[in-house]
Amino acid sequence: MPANRLDRRFFARSVHKVAPDLIGAVLLVDGVGGRIVEVEAYHHTDPAAHSYRGKTSRNAAMFGPPGVAYVYRSYGIHWCLNFVCEREGSASAILIRAIEPLEGLARMRRRRGLSDERLLCSGPGRVGQALGITRDRHNGHALDRPPFALFARSDQPEIATGVRIGISKAAELPWRYGLAESKFLSKPFR
DNA sequence: TATGAGATCAACT
DNA sequence: GTTGATCTCATAC
Numbered sequence: 001m002p003a004n005r006l007d008r009r010f011f012a013r014s015v016h017k018v019a020p021d022l023i024g025a026v027l028l029v030d031g032v033g034g035r036i037v038e039v040e041a042y043h044h045t046d047p048a049a050h051s052y053r054g055k056t057s058r059n060a061a062m063f064g065p066p067g068v069a070y071v072y073r074s075y076g077i078h079w080c081l082n083f084v085c086e087r088e089g090s091a092s093a094i095l096i097r098a099i100e101p102l103e104g105l106a107r108m109r110r111r112r113g114l115s116d117e118r119l120l121c122s123g124p125g126r127v128g129q130a131l132g133i134t135r136d137r138h139n140g141h142a143l144d145r146p147p148f149a150l151f152a153r154s155d156q157p158e159i160a161t162g163v164r165i166g167i168s169k170a171a172e173l174p175w176r177y178g179l180a181e182s183k184f185l186s187k188p189f190r
Numbered sequence: 191t192a193t194g195a196g197a198t199c200a201a202c203t
Numbered sequence: 204g205t206t207g208a209t210c211t212c213a214t215a216c
Contacts, residue, residue, distance in 0.1 A: 040208070048208070050201095058201060075209050076198030082208090095208055125209045167208055186209095192216075203205080 006150040008067035011143070015041040015085045015092045019177045020161075022083070022094065024153030029131040029138075030146075032104030034121065035153075038097040038178035038185050040164045042082075044090035047169040051091035061140040062091035069148070071128075071139040078125030079133045083143060097165075097176075098122045100184040101130070123186040160189040 006025060011018055019041040027033045042049035050059040050072065061070040062084055070082040070093050082093040099121035101108055108120045108130040121127045143150055160180035163172060165187060180189050 042208075050208080053202090056201070072208085073199060075207060076200075078209055080208065097208085123209070129210095164208070168206095192214105194212105194214085196211090196213105197209105199207105201206090 004152040005144065006152055007144045008065070008142075010150075010152075011066035011083060012086050013066075014088060015043050015094055016175070018083070018085050019094050019175070020159045023159050023177055023179055024155070024157045026102065026151040026153075027096070027099065027131075028103055028149040028151075029133065030104075031149075032107050032131055033099060034102035035100040036096060036098075037100050037182040038176070040095045040097055041092075041175040041177070042095065043092045043175075044088070046173065046175075048164070048167045048171075048173075049092070051093070055091070059091065062093050063087070064140060067143050069138045069141050069143060071133055071135045073135065074125060079128035079135065080124040081128055081131070081133050081138070095124055096127055097124050098178070098182075098184055098186045099127055099130075100182060107132075118183060122184050126186075162189045 019039050022036050025036050044051045051062045055063045066085050068084045070084050074080045081096045084093045101120045121130045160178050161174050162176045164176045
């Protein structure tokens with residue numbers, strides 16, 4: 001387990017710098033989690049970002065200080081976890097899309113109702129379910145305080161980039177980052 | 191392997 | 204009333 005914790009300063013930078021730096025970092029929520037292998041950046045100038053049209057009650061956490069969680073309901077069913085970054089004039093955040101499970105495997109399996117390790121956290125909705133993320137408990141919560149724990153990676157992984165998944169606006173922007181060789185991705189990189 | 195529908199809710203038009 | 208930063212299961216090839 002890497003020793004250095006990521007604090008607020010880590011997130012006080014552009015999403016385009018923070019997103020690749022998050023790959024390989026370890027995220028735990030109540031001691032459950034693992035290594036981040038896939039994220040997507042959402043800059044406020046990006047039509048696909050929830051903050052693009054300004055502050056609303058849903059996206060208010062994105063407009064707060066960097067280093068907090070933004071949690072939203074996706075397709076009426078899933079909770080998706082984002083990390084809020086430097087505002088650079090307005091709100092930006094990073095969607096956590098996939099994790100390589102390392103800690104609390106039993107709790108993840110119970111929450112997901114699944115045994116296949118590979119499918120526990122390979123997608124944003126799956127990450128939310130496996131880590132027990134809800135808006136009530138986690139939205140707007142600081143990432144450097146319990147139940148969150150974030151640890152910097154110890155080595156420099158090779159970062160793959162590609163277009164983001166499941167969006168219709170600004171679909172061509174290559175703002176998806178990940179570990180190309182990981183088998184825990186929601187989809188392979190091309 | 192690939193494609194399609196259903197689930198389910200809050201923001202937004 | 205429509206539309207998602209999605210997932211699962213069923214059915215078809």
